[in-house]
Amino acid sequence: MPVQRFRPYTAQRYRLEAKKCKKCGKIHFPPRLVCDKCGGRDFETVILPERGKIFTYTIVRLPADEFKYYKPIPVAIVALENGVKIMGQITDADIQDVKIGQPVHFVFRKMREEGKRGLIQYSYKFKIDG
Ligand SMILES: [Zn+2]
Numbered sequence: 001m002p003v004q005r006f007r008p009y010t011a012q013r014y015r016l017e018a019k020k021c022k023k024c025g026k027i028h029f030p031p032r033l034v035c036d037k038c039g040g041r042d043f044e045t046v047i048l049p050e051r052g053k054i055f056t057y058t059i060v061r062l063p064a065d066e067f068k069y070y071k072p073i074p075v076a077i078v079a080l081e082n083g084v085k086i087m088g089q090i091t092d093a094d095i096q097d098v099k100i101g102q103p104v105h106f107v108f109r110k111m112r113e114e115g116k117r118g119l120i121q122y123s124y125k126f127k128i129d130g
Contacts, residue, residue: 004037005087007040007073007078011039014114015047015108016029016047016048016049016050016086016124017031017045017046017047017048017086018031018045018046018047018048018104019031019032019044019045019046020038020043020044020045020046021035021037021038021042021043021045021055022034022042022043023038023040023042023046024040025040026081026126027046027048027084028043029048029084029086031043031126034038035064036088042075047053048080048081048082048086049081049082050085050103050105050106051080051103051104051106051129052068052077052078052079052080052081052103052104052105052126053078053079053087053101053102053103053104054077054078054090054098054099054100054101054102054104055074055077055078055079055098055100055124056076056077057074057076057077057090057098057100058074058075058077059072059073059074059095059098060072060073060074060075072095073097074089074090074092074095074098075087075088075089075091076088076089076090076098076104076126088124088125088126089126090104090123090125090126090127090128091107091125091126091127092127092128093127093128096105097128102128102129103129103130104128104129105126106126106127107124107125107126107127108123108124108125109123109124109125
């Protein structure tokens, strides 16, 4: 049986881990070292809600070669239940089902494979509810 190799990935990618500024409360995803709102450098870890609605989206019709199996790719900005907006791919969807206001939920998916050695990179995506 072939040995599966995994790229190291960070917690923010597999459970929507964000950083909340202790000074002003702004939530950053992906995390930053310095808050862009107040300049604060002290953060606490928060886990973002896994459900939200499509705030806006675009359809990427000519993605890079390594993503060719997935095209065309809907890429959305999702407004999560706590109001934080994050960008992500919409997976397993027919293009006509991707609409503003559509409820979606977080999934953890394979992003791409690299070459014959089978390096696999994972990240979050969103899937339409239903
Ligand atoms: Zn701040």
